[in-house]
Amino acid sequence: MEAPALPRPERLRLLVGLPADEQRAPRAAEPRPGSSTMTERQRSEETRAALPGSAAAVPPPAGKTSPASDAADATPAGEASPLELSGAALRRLVDAAMDRIAPHLDSLPQQPAADTAGGAALARSLVEPLPELPAPLDEVLELLFERAVPKSFNTAGPGYLAYIPGGGLPQSAVADLIADAVNRYVGVFAAAPALAQLEANVVAWFARLAGYPEAARGLLTSGGSLANFTALVTARRERLPEQFLAGTLYASDQAHHSVQKAALLAGFPPASVRSIPSDAAFRLRLDLLEEAIDDDRRQGRDPFLVVANAGSTNTGAVDPLGPLADLCARHRLWLHVDAAYGGFFLLTERGRRTLSGIERADSIVLDPHKSLFLPYGTGALLVRDGAALRRAHGVTADYMPPLSSDDELVDFCEISPELSRPFRGLRVWLPLKLLGAAPFRQALDEKLDLARWAADQLRAMPEVEILAEPELSLLAFRLAPGDPSAPAGASGAAGAAGNQDVDRLNRLNRDWLARVNARRRVYLTGTMLGDRFALRICVLSFRTHRDRMEQALEDLEAARVEVMRA
Ligand SMILES: Cc1ncc(COP(=O)(O)O)c(C=O)c1O
Numbered sequence: 001m002e003a004p005a006l007p008r009p010e011r012l013r014l015l016v017g018l019p020a021d022e023q024r025a026p027r028a029a030e031p032r033p034g035s036s037t038m039t040e041r042q043r044s045e046e047t048r049a050a051l052p053g054s055a056a057a058v059p060p061p062a063g064k065t066s067p068a069s070d071a072a073d074a075t076p077a078g079e080a081s082p083l084e085l086s087g088a089a090l091r092r093l094v095d096a097a098m099d100r101i102a103p104h105l106d107s108l109p110q111q112p113a114a115d116t117a118g119g120a121a122l123a124r125s126l127v128e129p130l131p132e133l134p135a136p137l138d139e140v141l142e143l144l145f146e147r148a149v150p151k152s153f154n155t156a157g158p159g160y161l162a163y164i165p166g167g168g169l170p171q172s173a174v175a176d177l178i179a180d181a182v183n184r185y186v187g188v189f190a191a192a193p194a195l196a197q198l199e200a201n202v203v204a205w206f207a208r209l210a211g212y213p214e215a216a217r218g219l220l221t222s223g224g225s226l227a228n229f230t231a232l233v234t235a236r237r238e239r240l241p242e243q244f245l246a247g248t249l250y251a252s253d254q255a256h257h258s259v260q261k262a263a264l265l266a267g268f269p270p271a272s273v274r275s276i277p278s279d280a281a282f283r284l285r286l287d288l289l290e291e292a293i294d295d296d297r298r299q300g301r302d303p304f305l306v307v308a309n310a311g312s313t314n315t316g317a318v319d320p321l322g323p324l325a326d327l328c329a330r331h332r333l334w335l336h337v338d339a340a341y342g343g344f345f346l347l348t349e350r351g352r353r354t355l356s357g358i359e360r361a362d363s364i365v366l367d368p369h370k371s372l373f374l375p376y377g378t379g380a381l382l383v384r385d386g387a388a389l390r391r392a393h394g395v396t397a398d399y400m401p402p403l404s405s406d407d408e409l410v411d412f413c414e415i416s417p418e419l420s421r422p423f424r425g426l427r428v429w430l431p432l433k434l435l436g437a438a439p440f441r442q443a444l445d446e447k448l449d450l451a452r453w454a455a456d457q458l459r460a461m462p463e464v465e466i467l468a469e470p471e472l473s474l475l476a477f478r479l480a481p482g483d484p485s486a487p488a489g490a491s492g493a494a495g496a497a498g499n500q501d502v503d504r505l506n507r508l509n510r511d512w513l514a515r516v517n518a519r520r521r522v523y524l525t526g527t528m529l530g531d532r533f534a535l536r537i538c539v540l541s542f543r544t545h546r547d548r549m550e551q552a553l554e555d556l557e558a559a560r561v562e563v564m565r566a
Helices: 040-056 067-074 087-106 119-125 137-148 170-182 193-209 224-239 257-265 286-298 321-331 343-347 349-354 387-393 425-435 438-459 499-518 546-565
Strands: 217-221 247-252 273-276 302-309 334-339 363-366 379-383 464-468 474-479 525-529 532-538
Touching (some): 087 170, 217 224, 217 387, 224 302, 286 321, 343 349, 349 438, 425 438, 438 546, 464 532, 474 499, 499 525
Parallel strands (some): 247 273, 247 302
Antiparallel strands (some): 525 532
């Protein structure tokens, strides 16, 4: 079924550059340019005035003349550069962007769940050299909202059930606007003490949520990958000598590939990462882990780190965290928990039960841009012994301002890889302050219910096999006609189906997935579980509710009937 087209936003009247006389704030009685109280004559005068002024600030290349260069010559000396927007001009720019953003967000449920057809050709058509002249704002916004944004996965929409969704809280977009507009420096405590403290509060809230002690510290990163990398480097610095190449780390065969990447970036050869087989529920096998550790020690290697899943990307599996903490204590290994997807389910009672034991980890990654619904660009790392972060990252220089000697007041540059950095804390702090934790808890509880409901519906569908029951809000399943008793298990064979059936079933399931996605109400992705291709549903967007899940199940059933007939 074709999703209705995105309604076209109201035509804009504003152009990007503003003449110098527009750089000052309007008098109180003046109608705001572009406002509905302006007359048509005022509007067209505003538009005309904006054009030459916008071109004036950028000199044309040597030897070239243009109307724009005439305007540049005519610009009186001492006039403000268009780089220096007045408050009024900035407001108009933001208003113009909002005229596009608001209808875009309001129409998310009607937009296709994914539409990337022709996207590569569009991308190629956009290649261009550095522009010398300004472009009209209307044209730029038109390109973004009418052409570029629609050619994408609708990652913010309710039908996005692929990979790991999040949604993107608009409150965080407002926080980013504030943070970028005030452009304060939070890498060093002394430069913006109160703002650095707001970010430290966010980290402390997360640490309390994880059950960590007061001594825990942490940082916000660009995402889970960088948080996993920082954790791995911290563990390496804490547990291995300077010459660390005998160091060995362990993760299940279901670990996110950012763990392998982090190990490479941290200087370990690929063979230093031991992939431990998972069990039938895709959880790390403790017996095989212990065997591998013992084997490695016997061979003179230096086991130092175990990475556990608290919600794997493939199936949502949660490794046995308590028993893993026991094992790591016995073997004196650092336990890192990758809770990038699952972590914020700690806000719910069921989540806390599922993730119990996480508080015993040495470090934990949580991704606010997943289960706290933030826009992309925010991960978090928590370290139980906060001083370890400083030992791993504390490097300074003569030109630096004095850093805080008070353990309570955090210089983020001292405990993280970054010096200059965006004020990430605000995009987390603002929605939590404005809304409180309750709506987040409720939304996450709803996702837990929706995933269980979807699993029940799928279980009742003929020929469908649930490969991974939802431990949180993610499940994996497939069609297995003629193979009703195929046992679950990541590395198992195809069960009752013979080997030649494996390819047939995988093709059938890829076809099923393609037919569901072609309906464009939901977007799902698949994965390989051992040699079996599985479909996944990850319910995590705060915008996904029961109505969209019913559509998902309708489409799965209709597509199932089609593939079984084909
Ligand atoms: C379990 C897990 N860990 C780590 C990551 C990497 O996070 P990011 O994409 O924020 O770098 C992901 C991403 O989906 C994930 O699911």
